[in-house]
Amino acid sequence: MSTNTATSPTTALPDSTGAVSFRARRRRPGMAALGAALIAAGGLGGFLAWQETGERTEVLAVAREVPVGEVVDDADLTVAVVSLDPSLSVLKAADRSEVVGQRAAVALLPGTLLSGGQLTDRPLVKPEEQLVGVGLKPAQLPATRLAAGDVVLVVFTAPEGAPDAERGGEPGPGTAAQQPETVKARVVRVGERQQASGDVVVDVAVPVADGPRLAAQAATGRVALVVDARKGGA
Known part of the structure; x- marks a missing residue:
């Protein structure tokens, strides 16, 4: 007596390790190049804006100490190139000829910017x-x-x-x-x-x-x- 054995369809079991496989994304060289170009353009624009606003204002600064009441000589002055805040009241380099010959109303210290309030055209000690x-x-x-x-x-x-x-x-x-x-x-x-x-x-x-x-x-x-x-x- 013969016995027929039926074969059941087999079901694939998942990997016992639970690992999931991913397909690697294809890199798109064109998009990477575009991003790099945009970053470079933004940096260049910021640099040019800084140059425009920060390097074109020439102002007067004190080169050597001038005590109160002393006459300001040309050698006491120097030119500084700064990014100028509009709220600052400083003398421009073009005012140099008008500054020379005035007196220091306060002590002028080297390295400081010069403003009109620090100067006077009157002698601090009068003739009498x-x-x-x-x-x-x-x-x-x-x-x-x-x-x-x-x-x-x-x-x-x-x-x-x-x-x-x-x-x-x-x-x-x-x-x-x-x-x-x-x-x-x-x-x-x-x-x-x-x-x-x-x-x-x-x-x-x-x-x-x-x-x-x-x-x-x-x-x-x-x-x-x-x-x-x-x-x-x-």
């Missing part, structure tokens, strides 16, 4: 004035920053051990109080404060009649500075 340097310790002037043009009183202080009446304190019985001597002055320049001591030298313009007297008193160190007002001149 004298310039006196007054050396001051921190306790002899206000903590408020002084500026050129400030009107001040230079007060003559009494020496140590002087009677109270001379020092401005309460007078003794039967002694009249004495007001300290003062000289009205205008600040011309404030020097750099010494790091160790905090001392500073203030240049002041005073009437010719007061110059020698103030200089003699300042040499003793017995002075103090009082801000009288903030004005452009005395």
